[in-house]
Amino acid sequence: MTIKVQELVKEFRRPKRKSGRFTALRTLFSHEYASTRAVDGVDFSIEPGELIGYIGPNGAGKSTTIKMLTGILVPTSGTVEVAGVVPWRERERNARQIGVVFGQRTGLWWDLPLRDSLELVRPLYDLPRQRFLANLETFAGMLGLDQFMDVPVRQLSLGQRMRGDLAAAMLHEPQILYLDEPTVGLDIVAKRRIREFLSRLNRDAGTTVILTTHDLDDVEELCTRVILVDHGKVLYDGDVAELKRQHAPHHELIVHLAEPAFTADIPDVQRTRREDGFVTLTFDPARIAAADLISNVLAVHRVTDLSIVRPKLEDVVADIYAERSP
Numbered sequence: 001m002t003i004k005v006q007e008l009v010k011e012f013r014r015p016k017r018k019s020g021r022f023t024a025l026r027t028l029f030s031h032e033y034a035s036t037r038a039v040d041g042v043d044f045s046i047e048p049g050e051l052i053g054y055i056g057p058n059g060a061g062k063s064t065t066i067k068m069l070t071g072i073l074v075p076t077s078g079t080v081e082v083a084g085v086v087p088w089r090e091r092e093r094n095a096r097q098i099g100v101v102f103g104q105r106t107g108l109w110w111d112l113p114l115r116d117s118l119e120l121v122r123p124l125y126d127l128p129r130q131r132f133l134a135n136l137e138t139f140a141g142m143l144g145l146d147q148f149m150d151v152p153v154r155q156l157s158l159g160q161r162m163r164g165d166l167a168a169a170m171l172h173e174p175q176i177l178y179l180d181e182p183t184v185g186l187d188i189v190a191k192r193r194i195r196e197f198l199s200r201l202n203r204d205a206g207t208t209v210i211l212t213t214h215d216l217d218d219v220e221e222l223c224t225r226v227i228l229v230d231h232g233k234v235l236y237d238g239d240v241a242e243l244k245r246q247h248a249p250h251h252e253l254i255v256h257l258a259e260p261a262f263t264a265d266i267p268d269v270q271r272t273r274r275e276d277g278f279v280t281l282t283f284d285p286a287r288i289a290a291a292d293l294i295s296n297v298l299a300v301h302r303v304t305d306l307s308i309v310r311p312k313l314e315d316v317v318a319d320i321y322a323e324r325s326p
């Protein structure tokens with residue numbers, strides 16, 4: 001069930017807008033086009049059972065890539081293989097092995113109770129009744145759907161609807177799940193529930209999960225690997241921890257001392273006294289381990305409080321975006 005993407009390009013062309021009188025008419029008959037390279041030579045491969053964060057700023061080309069992986073869009077050039085299937089050539093075969101959830105839209109029937117809406121998934125995949133019912137029970141249990149199975153989809157809260165969408169995407173037991181912003185607009189509890197579900201699915205069923213999101217806490221909590229894209233190109237593909245090491249190598253130890261002056265002299269550590277009386281010690285864990293630093297401080301001072309602050313993925317990524325934006 002490997003996903004292989006090579007030199008993937010998607011260009012959108014639209015007629016150049018003409019200015020002056022009869023704008024719409026002149027645009028309609030114009031043969032000039034403006035083109036956007038939404039995806040500009042992307043390569044990656046994903047092994048079965050990985051849980052990947054596919055991230056990047058607005059307009060980076062994430063959704064366009066997901067749409068090519070799911071077979072909704074045909075690329076301008078390049079290749080995609082999902083378990084040996086070229087998604088846009090064999091859409092139906094591809095659909096049987098993947099589940100898709102777009103956070104901004106629902107795949108459920110608005111006017112039907114959730115149960116009936118999920119029931120409509122069955123014929124799409126020719127699922128035998130017994131298998132369908134067993135899966136429905138499993139996912140309803142995992143996602144806590146039982147209380148609102150009989151509520152029309154239009155009356156569900158965003159979080160409840162998203163859980164319904166996740167169940168709908170998983171009823172045919174796909175081995176790959178694509179999620180485009182599954183936690184957008186959800187409160188903290190609903191987000192946590194979705195994250196727990198994805199983590200369990202990945203751990204217990206070995207489902208490969210590809211997740212695009214602007215909520216980097218989703219990535220930090222769920223993913224070990226991240227693919228960072230901007231302007232249609234891959235900027236980074238690898239470990240979340242390594243991305244942090246490369247861009248924000250320093251951690252902070254924040255201490256509060258019983259005595260007024262900080263006198264411990266520790267090489268490679270920068271210290272600043274904060275207005276609230278705490279001292280911030282900035283250190284590189286590759287040079288000195290947090291535990292050694294703490295012992296060094298405790299050897300000289302009586303400490304009344306301490307905490308360690310590690311760089312957050314959100315800050316690291318915000319810095320990368322900021323450096324790149326014109």
Ligand SMILES: Nc1ncnc2c1ncn2[C@@H]1O[C@H](COP(=O)(O)OP(=O)(O)OP(=O)(O)O)[C@@H](O)[C@H]1O
Pocket residue numbers: 012013014036037038056057058059060061062063064065
């Ligand atoms: N159907 C389309 N026709 C023309 N241009 C498009 C189309 N779909 C996307 N684009 C353009 O392609 C670029 C990439 O869009 P895409 O939606 O893939 O980005 P994204 O990374 O998913 O962004 P976001 O985080 O805002 O959802 C953008 O410049 C967008 O305007």
